[in-house]
Structure formats: structure tokens, C-alpha cells
Amino acid sequence: MSEEPSALEARGLTKRYRDVVALSECSFQLPAHRIIALVGANGAGKSTLMSIAAGLLPATSGEVLAGGQRVDPHRRPRPADTAHRVAILAQDKPLYRDFTVADMLKFGQHTNRVWDQQRAVNWLDRFEVPLQRRCGRLSGGQRAQVALAVALGGCPDVLLLDEPLANLDPVARSEVTGELIAEVADSGMTVILSTHIVAELTGVGEYLLLLAAGRPVLAGDIEELLAGHVRLTGPRADLPPCPGQIVRAQHTERQSTFIVRLPSQAVPSAVAPGWSSGPVTLEQLTITYLKTSAKPPRALEAAV
Amino acid sequence: MIDFHVDKAGSVPVYAQLVRQVREAMRLGLLHPGDRLPTVREVVTSCTVNAATVLKAYRELEMSGLAESRQGSGTFVTGTLGSADPHVMARLRGGLSRWLDQAREAGLEDEDVQALVASVLAQQAAGAPRAGDPGPARRAAGTEVAPRAAGIGGAA
Amino acid sequence: MSALSTPGSTTPAAYRGRGRGGARLADLVWLTWRQHRPVIVAGLAVAGVVTGSMLYVAARIATINQECKNTACPPGSAQAAPLTGLFGLTNLSIYLIIIVLFLPLLTGVFIGAPLLAREHEQRTLLLAWSQDIIPQRWLWTKFALLGVLTAAAAAAVSAAAGHLAHMVSIATGKSLFSLFSGAGFLVTGILPLALQTVAWLAVGVALGAAYRRTLPAIFTALTGYIAVLFLVVWRYPSLMTPLTAVVPFSGSQDFTSRLGANILVIYRGMNTIYDASGHAMSPAAVQSLCPVGGSDCMAQHHLMEALRYQPGSRIPDFHLILACGDFALGAIAVAVVWWLVRRTSLSAG
Numbered sequence: 120m121s122e123e124p125s126a127l128e129a130r131g132l133t134k135r136y137r138d139v140v141a142l143s144e145c146s147f148q149l150p151a152h153r154i155i156a157l158v159g160a161n162g163a164g165k166s167t168l169m170s171i172a173a174g175l176l177p178a179t180s181g182e183v184l185a186g187g188q189r190v191d192p193h194r195r196p197r198p199a200d201t202a203h204r205v206a207i208l209a210q211d212k213p214l215y216r217d218f219t220v221a222d223m224l225k226f227g228q229h230t231n232r233v234w235d236q237q238r239a240v241n242w243l244d245r246f247e248v249p250l251q252r253r254c255g256r257l258s259g260g261q262r263a264q265v266a267l268a269v270a271l272g273g274c275p276d277v278l279l280l281d282e283p284l285a286n287l288d289p290v291a292r293s294e295v296t297g298e299l300i301a302e303v304a305d306s307g308m309t310v311i312l313s314t315h316i317v318a319e320l321t322g323v324g325e326y327l328l329l330l331a332a333g334r335p336v337l338a339g340d341i342e343e344l345l346a347g348h349v350r351l352t353g354p355r356a357d358l359p360p361c362p363g364q365i366v367r368a369q370h371t372e373r374q375s376t377f378i379v380r381l382p383s384q385a386v387p388s389a390v391a392p393g394w395s396s397g398p399v400t401l402e403q404l405t406i407t408y409l410k411t412s413a414k415p416p417r418a419l420e421a422a423v
Numbered sequence: 424m425i426d427f428h429v430d431k432a433g434s435v436p437v438y439a440q441l442v443r444q445v446r447e448a449m450r451l452g453l454l455h456p457g458d459r460l461p462t463v464r465e466v467v468t469s470c471t472v473n474a475a476t477v478l479k480a481y482r483e484l485e486m487s488g489l490a491e492s493r494q495g496s497g498t499f500v501t502g503t504l505g506s507a508d509p510h511v512m513a514r515l516r517g518g519l520s521r522w523l524d525q526a527r528e529a530g531l532e533d534e535d536v537q538a539l540v541a542s543v544l545a546q547q548a549a550g551a552p553r554a555g556d557p558g559p560a561r562r563a564a565g566t567e568v569a570p571r572a573a574g575i576g577g578a579a
Numbered sequence: 580m581s582a583l584s585t586p587g588s589t590t591p592a593a594y595r596g597r598g599r600g601g602a603r604l605a606d607l608v609w610l611t612w613r614q615h616r617p618v619i620v621a622g623l624a625v626a627g628v629v630t631g632s633m634l635y636v637a638a639r640i641a642t643i644n645q646e647c648k649n650t651a652c653p654p655g656s657a658q659a660a661p662l663t664g665l666f667g668l669t670n671l672s673i674y675l676i677i678i679v680l681f682l683p684l685l686t687g688v689f690i691g692a693p694l695l696a697r698e699h700e701q702r703t704l705l706l707a708w709s710q711d712i713i714p715q716r717w718l719w720t721k722f723a724l725l726g727v728l729t730a731a732a733a734a735a736v737s738a739a740a741g742h743l744a745h746m747v748s749i750a751t752g753k754s755l756f757s758l759f760s761g762a763g764f765l766v767t768g769i770l771p772l773a774l775q776t777v778a779w780l781a782v783g784v785a786l787g788a789a790y791r792r793t794l795p796a797i798f799t800a801l802t803g804y805i806a807v808l809f810l811v812v813w814r815y816p817s818l819m820t821p822l823t824a825v826v827p828f829s830g831s832q833d834f835t836s837r838l839g840a841n842i843l844v845i846y847r848g849m850n851t852i853y854d855a856s857g858h859a860m861s862p863a864a865v866q867s868l869c870p871v872g873g874s875d876c877m878a879q880h881h882l883m884e885a886l887r888y889q890p891g892s893r894i895p896d897f898h899l900i901l902a903c904g905d906f907a908l909g910a911i912a913v914a915v916v917w918w919l920v921r922r923t924s925l926s927a928g
Binding site (some may be wrong): 300301303316322323400 | 432464470471472473488
């Protein structure tokens with residue numbers, strides 16, 4: 120099952136704009152056929168990373184591979200049917216304002232080598248977007264659906280979504296998320312969505328890539344990450360009562376709280392007396408890693 | 424057909440919640456053998472959870488012998504969860520009441536009682552995996568709790 | 580992991596079918612038409628209206644010319660009446676020809692500048708380039724299609740302008756409407772006008788690509804066009820070395836009979852005046868003959884003057900030189916666009 124190449128792989132990817140470093144020595148491998156959450160603060164490099172992966176932006180150094188093939192912005196187009204098709208939807212979900220929705224689908228058909236009209240139309244039907252209306256007259260949510268329909272119609276193997284839920288109302292967000300998951304299940308494509316609202320991706324995302332200041336700080340299967348971290352609260356101590364890597368330590372006069380990354384062969388043992396343990400949510404995990412990303416975490420073996 | 428309600432912010436893994444809700448529905452008589460469980464797509468769109476989670480839950484139900492997937496038609500309930508003998512239940516209930524009285528006399532409050540029960544359950548689940556509820560503590564279930572093969576009905 | 584082989588999912592085969600897509604020439608033609616439909620239609624309509632008006636006015640003037648047997652009608656006569664006045668046929672012709680003079684600017688401003696600038700402003704450039712098309716191919720196909728259309732329209736307009744100018748020059752009789760002077764010269768060459776229109780289309784695109792916003796591109800194009808126009812009008816008479824001739828003074832200042840039609844007079848009124856046999860006369864001698872001066876007195880005494888001029892036969896050569904200049908302008912603009920597009924980096928956020 121792990122014979123197939125990862126959906127997206129980066130090796131030493133760096134992007135510099137004059138004197139601003141947007142990405143610095145990024146290396147990671149993102150698995151295929153999953154929903155991958157790309158999380159980071161504004162300016163962390165998420166949009167830059169997606170633009171490079173989509174072949175729109177050249178990297179300063181390093182390379183990106185989609186489905187095992189190198190992404191090169193200067194050699195286009197990608198040959199049809201053999202290459203890994205990568206589609207990107209920008210944050211502002213651009214459309215041609217005086218095109219009708221049907222024209223936008225025709226645009227997709229005329230500018231892509233592979234096009235599945237039925238798939239795009241099905242998506243629009245599910246959200247009841249009228250086909251004959253001009254895009255300039257659609258609501259923000261409907262425009263997002265049209266943009267997504269055009270992206271999906273190109274039958275991508277990897278779909279990059281830059282903050283796709285940003286301008287949607289709560290109902291639309293949950294509907295779009297649900298339908299995207301269904302699309303992934305039906306078509307086997309990989310979806311990489313960037314967001315800074317992590318809570319929404321709980322239960323949705325299967326893999327996480329956390330970026331801070333242009334570097335990947337945390338990457339892994341979400342369930343494994345959540346299973347592998349624990350919060351321990353107890354009396355003031357310098358070290359937590361279980362082995363593992365301390366991700367974060369907080370102390371008050373009488374109490375200490377540790378967030379610990381358990382070693383992979385962690386045997387669940389009873390908690391030491393006086394200590395209480397609890398799971399860490401995805402949101403708490405990302406915040407913790409983002410806050411401590413400036414300093415390297417201390418790797419200590421704690422005496423039990 | 425049942426409706427799933429998932430609490431994504433809680434500490435119980437989603438797939439475990441789905442499994443538990445199916446078992447509860449079976450216990451309450453809302454699901455009979457032959458009933459079709461919601462399709463993966465239906466669960467995904469109504470609960471907004473990823474398909475892998477739903478598949479994991481359905482696989483676990485299959486491995487417990489409670490459900491069976493038929494290619495192209497969906498997943499159907501096959502087994503039953505026997506409930507314990509009513510007399511046994513009554514006896515256990517009485518014992519529990521008496522124990523609770525003891526606990527109150529010792530000064531334990533509701534939350535202390537719940538914590539104690541959870542801790543003992545976790546301990547037992549870690550020590551001796553049995554068919555039945557996988558247990559709420561995720562930390563204890565760092566690796567999947569593998570229920571025994573089909574054929575085991577409800578615990579006595 | 581596809582849910583096909585796993586329980587609980589239904590995926591009809593049709594839903595997963597992959598159709599045959601596009602990204603060929605015909606597809607880019609569709610895209611160019613669909614995206615630029617309004618300006619193409621408006622541009623062709625404007626060209627059509629201007630051409631039609633010029634042909635109509637030319638036809639009216641032609642009938643007048645025929646009445647006067649292909650020479651200028653005497654001024655003040657009944658036949659010449661429609662020619663005079665603020666909106667008389669002669670002035671209408673002048674207005675129309677001046678409109679034609681600015682058609683290349685309109686092309687650059689309304690078709691060229693928004694081509695890339697609007698895509699930048701509305702962020703649709705990223706939408707277009709993230710599909711399966713090569714950015715350069717997308718751009719140059721559009722440019723070629725629009726260029727061919729505008730060149731054809733410009734050629735038609737220029738031909739009509741040439742016809743109209745010819746009619747007017749017959750009607751006015753004098754060198755007032757020499758086909759070698761000013762607006763009349765600049766718009767009646769089909770090749771230069773067509774090339775100029777395409778060149779300014781390219782300049783518009785280049786400015787739009789450089790500024791990435793439509794309004795600054797438009798203003799720069801406007802200023803640039805007027806500057807170039809002034810430059811050309813100022814310098815074009817000297818594109819080839821002028822000829823010199825000595826001609827008798829004449830009251831009507833019509834040199835057509837001696838030097839040919841449609842000459843371009845560059846300089847006259849030089850200091851040396853010549854007598855009837857071609858000898859230079861001293862200023863004192865001239866003074867004694869015509870103390871007041873004036874060309875009528877000089878004409879009575881059969882005096883002659885020297886002129887520098889370009890003969891009408893050189894009009895095609897001059898048009899060719901202008902055409903080369905427009906071609907060079909267009910080529911530079913095209914190179915600038917190519918370079919700018921090559922280094923355009925787009926980011927999704």
C-alpha cells in the first residue's frame with residue numbers, strides 16, 4: 120500500500136523574495152488519497168508552498184514532486200493522463216465576472232486536457248447554483264462553489280485549496296467540507312487544504328502539516344499525533360512522570376503542566392499519583408507547537 | 424436506519440463513538456438484523472468526518488460480527504447484542520447502589536466516583552482486552568484495541 | 580483510498596468518467612472570443628461606422644466633383660455649397676480623418692491595455708494559468724487573433740480614408756488637401772496604419788503588463804501616443820533629402836502644374852529671389868521693383884522663388900518608412916511583453 124509515491128513531496132524547498140524568506144529548507148512527504156490539513160499563521164508560507172506545488176511560482180532552491188514527478192513551472196503543460204494533475208484554488212476564488220456559470224464550465228473544458236463535465240455539474244447541482252447566471256451576480260458562497268466546480272472538473276489528483284472556507288457562512292462551510300470529503304472518497308484524489316481555523320478540521324483532516332515561519336514544525340497522521348501526545352498536570356516538578364519529549368512546560372508556584380510527546384512504543388501505564396492526564400485536542404496541539412516553534416523542544420528522558 | 428451524532432471536540436475517538444452508537448441502537452432495539460447502516464457518503468456529509476474514520480468504525484463492527492458489508496449494497500446489521508439476564512441486572516444494580524452509599528459515606532462526590540470508575544475500566548481494558556466497549560480513554564488505547572473475532576455475543 | 584472497494588459506498592461508473600478536454604488552438608479561439616467579445620464587437624462597430632461615414636461623404640463629394648467636371652467647383656457657386664460650412668462636407672472629411680488618426684490609440688487603450696492589466700486586477704490570471712495551458716501560448720494566441728482583427732479593420736478604414744481624401748483633394752483643388760500633408764498623409768497609407776494599429780495594441784499590452792493596472796496604462800498610452808504623433812508630424816518631412824526647385828511666384832500658390840500633384844512644401848520664402856530667366860537678384864533690386872513686397876507684385880514681374888519640397892511620387896516611400904517605424908515599435912513592445920510575462924510570478928494568497 121505504501122508503494123505508491125506520496126501525493127506531494129518537498130526536498131529542501133526554499134523560496135526567497137528579495138530579502139524576505141517565505142519558505143526555508145522545507146522537506147516533507149504528504150500521503151495520497153487523504154485530506155491533508157496545512158496549518159500555519161498568516162505569513163507562514165502556506166500560500167507560497169501551494170503556489171510552488173501548483174507550478175505557478177518557481178522555487179529559489181530545492182524541488183517539489185507531485186506523484187513522484189518534478190513540478191517545473193517553466194515546462195508546461197503537463198502531459199495528459201500520465202502526469203499527476205495538480206489543481207489549485209486561490210483564496211479569493213477568482214472567476215471571470217461576466218461569464219455565466221455555464222461559461223465557466225466551458226472555460227474549464229476548453230483549457231484543460233482532461234475534463235469531466237458531469238462531475239462539475241453534479242457539484243453545482245448539490246449546491247443549487249443556477250447555471251445561467253453571470254458570475255458577477257452570484258453570492259460569495261455560490262462563487263466559491265463555481266470555482267470549486269471548475270477545479271474539480273479538471274479531474275485533479277491533488278487539489279490544493281487555499282483557505283477554501285474563508286468567506287462561507289457556517290452552514291455552507293459544513294456542507295462544503297462534507298461534500299469535499301465525499302469527493303475524496305469517491306475519486307481518490309488528495310486534498311490539501313490550508314487554514315488557520317484548526318477546530319474545523321477536527322475529524323475531517325487525516326494528516327497534518329504545520330508550518331511556522333516557512334518551516335515545517337510538525338507533520339504526521341492526525342490520529343497518531345493525537346494518540347501520541349498527552350497533557351500531564353500535577354504538583355510542581357521539573358520533569359513529568361513519564362518518558363517522552365517535552366513539548367511544552369508551564370509552571371506556577373505549586374503546579375506544573377507538561378505537554379509530552381510519547382515515544383512510539385508507549386505502553387499506557389497508570390499515571391503517577393497526584394498527576395492527572397488528559398488528551399490534547401488538535402487545536403491545542405497546533406497552538407502549542409506554533410508557540411514553541413522558535414525554540415527547539417528539549418528532548419529529555421524523564422525518570423519515572 | 425440510525426442517525427449518527429458525533430462530538431469531534433470530545434476525547435473519545437470518532438470511530439469509537441460511531442461504533443458505540445451502533446451498539447446502543449442495537450441494544451435499545453432501534454436496529455435489527457437486516458437493517459442497513461447509513462452509507463459512508465451519508466455519514467460523511469451529515470457528520471463532516473472523513474471517510475477513513477467511518478470505514479474504520481464499520482470494519483470494527485464487522486470484526487465484532489455485528490455487521491456485514493455487501494459489495495454495492497451497503498453495510499447491514501447481522502448480529503445481536505444480547506443483554507444480560509434481567510435478574511443478573513437487578514442484582515448488579517442493587518450491589519451498585521450499596522457501593523455508592525459506601526462511597527458517599529467515605530466523602531466521594533459524583534465526579535470522584537466517575538473518575539474512579541473510568542480509571543478501573545481503563546486499567547482492565549489495558550490489562551485484558553475483551554469484546555465490548557473499547558473504553559473511553561484514548562491514552563490507554565494508544566494502539567487499537569482489537570476485539571476478539573466474531574462469535575462473542577454480549578458479555579454476561 | 581478509494582471508497583469503491585469498501586463497504587457502504589455507491590459510486591456509479593458514469594460519475595468517475597474522464598472526458599476529453601481542450602487546450603488546443605480552437606479552444607483558445609473560443610476563449611479569446613468569449614472573453615473579449617464586447618471590445619471586439621465595439622471595435623468592429625466603430626470601424627464600420629467610421630468607414631461607412633467616410634464612404635458616404637466621399638460619395639457625396641464625388642457627385643459634386645462630377646458636376647464640376649472633376650475640377651474644383653468655383654467657390655461660392657451653388658454646386659460647392661454643400662462643401663462649405665462647419666459641418667460641410669469638407670470639414671466633415673477633416674473630422675473623420677482626425678478620428679482615424681486616433682484609432683491606433685483607441686486600440687491600444689481599449690483592447691491592449693486591459694488584456695493583461697485586468698487579469699492582474701481581478702486576479703483571474705492565476706485562474707487562467709493554473710489550467711492546462713501554457714501562459715505564453717495563451718497570450719500570443721490572443722494577441723495574434725486580436726491583432727489580425729484590428730489590422731484588417733485598420734486596413735479597411737485606411738482604404739476608405741484614402742478614397743475620401745482623394746475626393747476632397749479634387750474638390751478643393753488647391754494643395755490645401757495634399758495627400759502628403761498632416762493627417763491626410765498619416766491615415767491614407769494602408770500598410771502604415773495597419774501596422775501602427777497593431778503596434779499600439781502591443782504597446783497597450785506592454786503597459787498593462789508593466790503596470791498591472793488598467794488606468795495608469797491608459798494614461799501612459801495616451802501621453803505616449805500624443806508625443807509620438809508630434810514627433811512624427813515634426814520630423815517626417817525630412818525622412819528623405821528634399822528636392823529644390825525654382826518656381827515663379829503665383830497668387831494661387833498652386834504648384835501642381837509645375838511640380839506634380841500632392842507635393843509637400845518644406846520650406847519657402849528663402850532669401851534669394853530670382854528673375855524671370857533664373858538669375859538671382861540682389862535684395863536692393865527686388866526692393867526697387869516691389870517696394871511693398873507681396874507675392875502678387877512679384878508675380879506681375881515674373882519673379883521666381885526657390886522651394887524645398889518632397890514630390891508626390893515619394894508618398895509610397897514615406898509610407899514605407901513610417902510602416903517600418905511602426906513595425907519596430909511593435910516589435911519592441913512585443914519583446915517587452917514576452918519578457919514581462921516570462922518573469923511573472925503568481926501566488927495564490
